[in-house]
Amino acid sequence: MSTAGQLAGRVALVTGAGRGIGRGIALRLARDGADIALVDLHPDGIAAVADEITEIGSKATTFVADVSDRDQVFAAVEHAATALGGLDIMVNNAGIALVGPIADVTAAQIEKLWAINVNGVLWGTQAAVAKFLELGNKEQGRISKVINASSIAGHDGFALLGPYSATKFAVRALTQAAAKEHAADGITVNAYCPGVVGTDMWVEIDKRFAELTGAAEGETYDKFVGGIALGRAETPDDVAGFVSYLAGPDADYMTGQAGLIDGGLVYR
Template sequence: MTRSITPPLLDTVALVTGAGRGIGRGIALDLARNGADVALVDVSGDAIAAVAEEIAEIGSKTTSFVADVSDRAQVFAAVDHAASALGGFDVMVNNAGIALVGPIMEVTPEDLARLWAINVDGVLWGIQAAVAKFRELGSTPGEITGKIINASSIAGHEGFAMLGPYSATKFAVRALTQAAAKEHAGEGITVNAYCPGVVGTEMWVEIDKRFAELTGAAEGETFEKFAATIALGRPETPEDVAGFVSYLAGPGADYMTGQAGLIDGGMVYR
């Protein structure tokens, strides 16, 4: 006899920022495969349109919204759109982020402002928008009202040379995650973060190119150097990260909050 298995995220509505490529795309697709309906948010409408087609093929509902996460009003509008279009709101994945590679002594105010606005402010606005929507939709005492999942990094556990300000933003995400978890636990809202390592994405291509410019290394050499330190012996994929995020979004993680889990194949140990 064949056993029917209910997808763990069936009847769940999730929103993913930075969903147009890389880790964000991987997260959105994995959430859909686990039964969630997914709202895709990105600054590129073309990118999320392509991901929306992939989700439609999986069989989940999806909706798209173009937004810049550094703009608080746009993040709130994205959450409102997701809840209206998909009939609810359960999970917020604050994934959008950018990197900055270079010596600390060469960082400009403009560099830092842009990095901070996306990597930290964007997460803060996402937390605020999600909590506001969870409250609006109401809750049942003793039950989980909603889940917020933030993008940190191994660089949020250990500062890396040439990635100083980027590391600072990811440490900041851990701090926001812990504080929000403590503030909103009484409302049944959990707040956790995921901390990837060396992932084969377009962002890492750009990081590698910048290291090549700064150090004279051949393109690809820095990526290989970092990847060689991974205990499991291979670079990370977006799917590796996505599986962990889907776990955090699901019922198996209902008793977990305020944590920033390392999902890096064995690079940083805490």
């Protein structure tokens, strides 16, 4: 999907960039030629990814922020634009999971989940759009991109993942609405919907399923992977390839969409 250097001269900000899918996205966009602002709660992770990006030959800057805090997200965007000389691509990747029966969900759990998975996307979209407009990207002939993390759970509600699924459905709604509101501003807004990715998040999901269902550790993960048409678990690079497409010029005429990139697990 990607052509080397297709993002040369562009600046991208990636949240949750210290590990897993976020790290994979950041490295792929850097290989595409973009300079990258890495945002995460954990400084050590993004510092290591910044070193990898420098080795690729792109510029990198880091910023520690909690995406559930609107002021911190706006500060991260301001830092990125100042440190790297602009902003063209916002990847609202940061997120957490919650596994458990709907009947057992507490107010504290849902508030934290919603604050990160939904509010974090909302604040990131607000901050990025404001900066795109301030910089005059459209007037310079530059299409700006907001790219949000949804999930297969944003297309199907999964048992024991009800509130998590609800947050990912909400991301799709925000993506569609923002796409309609900001198309005239030269801004596209799309989402990516991964499936079963072999990351630390899925290790924790599998452990929690084991606690709740009595399954052996690894059994739930293997069950989900067994349903994938392409016959293997997803990697961060698989997701990053699709995000690269959304970030690049070939997707300039695509907006308001939430594409499934799951190897053939959920079909829409």
